[in-house]
Structure formats: structure tokens, C-alpha cells
Amino acid sequence: MSGPLIVLVGPMGVGKSTVGELLADRLGTGYRDTDADVVATAGKPISEIFYDEGEEHFRALERQAVRAAVAEHGGVLSLGGGAVLDEATRALLADHAVVYLSMDVDEAVKRVGLNTARPLLAVNPRRKWRELMEARRHLYTEVARAVVATDERTPEEVAQAVLDALELPDAPSGRENRTMTDQAPTRIQIAGSAGTDPYEVLIGRQLLAELPTLIGERAQRVAVLHPEALAETGEAVRQDLADQGYEAIAIQLPNAEEAKTVEVAAYCWKALGQTGFTRTDVIVGIGGGATTDVAGFVAASWLRGVRWIAVPTTVLGMVDAAVGGKTGINTAEGKNLVGAFHPPAGVLCDLAALDSLPVNDYVSGMAEIIKAGFIADPVILDLVEADPQGARSPQGPHTSELIERAIRVKAEVVSSDLKESGLREILNYGHTLAHAIEKNERYKWRHGAAVSVGMVFAAELGRLAGRLDDATADRHRTVLESVGLPLTYRGDQWPKLLENMKVDKKSRGNLLRFIVLDGLGKPAVLEGPDPAVLLAAYGEVSA
Ligand SMILES: NC(=O)c1ccc[n+]([C@@H]2O[C@H](COP(=O)([O-])OP(=O)(O)OC[C@H]3O[C@@H](n4cnc5c(N)ncnc54)[C@H](O)[C@@H]3O)[C@@H](O)[C@H]2O)c1
């Protein structure tokens, strides 16, 4: 019979979403969650449906969602914890490959028992939880073809047990994924400094399962900030966290630089205030650099600082924006002029996210990778030059190595100088002009494109100041152009750009300061360059 390959049922917090997504990935199919369908149909969270219309109404919506999903969906499906209470819903599951993910009552109480956001657990959660588990167990068993215990098993182990129980082999593409999935993520340590805690950047696949560990047990509420482009992901993560027992809200931000405004930050503050966000609660920023910059800034400013976790979904976010704790927003006067140093509690770089990234955004991130190559790790340049086309795609042969190398460069720098009192300025290579261009373009240019022009300018500045050799300066043009990044900007804009550069954060009084290279991998500061040299360097990037 057609319909879902697998239907997962089981109590809230058992990990249906996490396991369901893993299974979908392994089987090379899609994942669907009827709770998410109900929320989308009703236009409000489940807790509000319960509160406003009552449980009966919710069960009717849920029944409709299950009916539609078993008819339309051919992948992995998971149902809300109480779906099996409804007789008609149970009938809809007949003849489907239903798996009951079970957990021990004590384990359940430990995982979600004290979460008062759950509509059915609001009063005396411990006792209620036990009652619910006892009342529902026979119903789960009634609809299930197999029972898989989740206690003391990782989500990957549970997923494997489900496949074994149903005797389902992985799809060929799923097998490939499984190899990646089962590989332990690469972990890069960032040292704590200036009174901040150390943290790790994880690079791999299926990393969202790490979120609850990072969020920790003290948090009751989690706000998931995501851009419009990742609405589905944001809601899926929110739902998953809700399933784990957190009171999870999603806050949708505009895409790209439109998110980096004080109005958007204020909108987030309002949402946090209305949710009763306290100092033990946690913000999760899922998206590109613009999203994580705002998420981090909101975390830095709310109650003077709450914990936050970065889940970068762009190349640029992974190698740069999400790492290092610079957070902030733009103002009419310039780029990133308001912000704070507020490191995340962890960074999850899930390489699978890059598959949906438009190529221009992917290539924009290459500018920051190439920057890391010029200032510290020339092997990056060799890898890009060996296969420029591959460097434009997540399927390129060196993708994970390029990302990892760039992160290591940044990790080393920010570990020793979080607050940019010296060494960290080298990460600003190419950024003085880049930010001036971005402001001039009213933040419509991609950051990486502006950084590309900015680096060619900085290389020319170094060459004209007698500090950089011709070959290394020329190499900027060839490597950046080879991946499709721009090298020039409008010649008539120099006076405006010069004005914009005066508010660069590296300026001191009236002194303009630039990062230049004294050679490959040898960044240094150039202070107060001769205006004629500056103009001449600009002449080299003028279109
Ligand atoms: N804090 C720092 O240290 C730091 C470092 C470098 C850059 N930045 C900032 O980062 C920003 C640029 O970041 P960016 O290049 O990631 O751009 P971005 O955040 O603007 O994202 C680019 C676009 O891709 C969309 N998107 C994100 N992930 C996606 C995915 N997986 N699939 C499909 N679409 C997706 C976004 O919604 C957006 O429309 C700039 O504001 C820059 O100033 C900050």
C-alpha cells in the first residue's frame, strides 16, 4: 500500500523529529510532522490552540492533518504525542509501517517532566506525565508494527533500530549520507578570554541533534531566530525543541542585511519580553551571517546578556560570522556600527545546509575563505586555484577542508584577542573599503563581493606603499576572479567611500588605518597612508 515509508509515534520528548529527520536522510526521502502541519493550518502554536479552542478541537485538526499526510506523503512521518488518543486517527494508521518510539517513564520525567509549556502538563507535571505515559502506552502498542526503545541510545542508534525493525535497507544516497552522518563532527576549540567561556565549533552533518546539549538543562525557553528563506527549517527546529520539552518560539527575520536593523532587534526584544525570557533562557540563531549577527546582538543586549547558539547555514556564516563573538547591526551611518562582543555557547556548522544556498551567496562566502588564505593559510589559495569551479559548490572536492581551514584561522585569532585590541584586526583585511562600499550600496551588495573588491584594494595599497610584492598582489585578482568574485567598483564614488571609511572601527581619531600584507600570510597595519597613495590604490580597482 502507498503512503509513508515509516510513521513514528510515541510520547512527547522521545525524539520523533530528530529520529524522523535522520531516517528521512538515510532513506533519501522527505520528512513530515503532523504537529507542524496543524500549526501551519491554525496559524498559531499548539499551546494556543489548546488554550483558545480546547483539546477536542486540536484533536480534530490533528486527525485532518494525519489523514492528509498518510494520503500524500511517501517519506517519514511523525505524529504528535497524543495523536493515538483519537480512535479515528488510530484507524487511519492501520496497515502503515508504524513504529512506537518508547522511553522509560523515569527517563521521560527527566527529559520533559518539568516543562510547564506543554498544554497537558501545566499542573503538577511529574504526576501528570506518569499518568499520561501509563494511559497511552497500550494505544501506541495497538497501532505499532514495531516498538523501539530509545533509552540510553543516540538518535543514530534509534534510527538504525527502526530500520532494522522494519527490515528497511538504506537508499543508495542514504548510505552515502550515513557515512557522513556517522562520522564524528570535527571540533574546533575557541578559548575563553576577557571573562568569556570557551566554546566549540562543530563541523559535520546532522548536527542539530547537538542543540539540546548546548542549550542545557537550565533553559526553559528557547527562541529560534531564522530568516524568511529558512522558514521551514526554523519551524522544524522550533518543533523539535518543543518536542524535547522546551517552550520554544520561532522569530522570523527578514533575509540578509534587512535583518540588521534596530527595528528588527526591537521586534525580537518584544517577542522575548512577551515570552518571559529570563537569563537562563537561550537564543538560537539559524541562518547566514546577517541572522547570526542579529541573534548574537539580541542575546548580548537582552537582560544585558543571555546565552546563544549559532547555527550558520551559509559558507560565510560558518567560516566567519558565527565564530568569534562579534555581533551587531547596521545604522544609516555605517556597517556594524552598533554591537557587542558576545561569544556563542557553541557553533554548529551543518554542511548539509549549504546544498540549498544560492550560488552567489555560496561564492560570497568564498571571499572570506580566500581572505583567510591571504592573511594566514596559503594552502587555502592552492586548493582554490587547483579547482576554482569546485570552490563554487558544496559538492566541490575540497569544500569541507576549505571551510575547516578558514575556521581554524579565525579560531586561533579570536582565541587570543576576542575584543580586537590588536591581532584580531587582521581579520578585517579588505573590510575597510568593503564596508564603505556596502553602505554606499545601501547594503544591497553581498558582503563577500564587497570584501573581494576591498582585498584587491588593500593589496594594491600594500604594493604602492612598498610593502607587498607584485606577484602576491596580482594573485588576489586571479584567485578571486577564478571563483566569480568582483574586482572593481565605480570610479566616481571615491569621495563618498573615503567619507564612509572614516567611521571604520579601526580608525583612531582622524587617523585611517588599514590591514595590508607585508607578504603572503604576513598581515600588518598601515596607519594614516598618504592620501595620494590611497587614491592611486583606488584607481587600481576603479571601473
Ligand atoms: N560577526 C562577524 O564576525 C561577521 C563576519 C563576517 C561577516 N559578517 C556579516 O555577515 C553578513 C553576511 O552573511 P552571509 O553572507 O551569510 O549573508 P546573509 O546572512 O545575508 O545570507 C544570504 C542569503 O541567504 C539566505 N540563506 C541563508 N542560509 C541559507 C540556506 N542554507 N539556503 C538558502 N538560503 C539561505 C539568507 O536568508 C539571505 O537571503 C554580513 O552582514 C556581514 O557583515 C559578520
Ligand SMILES: O=C(O)C(=O)C[C@@H](O)[C@H](O)[C@H](O)COP(=O)(O)O
Ligand atoms: O571577526 C572579525 O574580527 C572580523 O573582522 C571578521 C570580518 O570578516 C567581519 O566582516 C566582521 O563583521 C567585521 O567586523 P567590523 O568590526 O569591521 O564590523
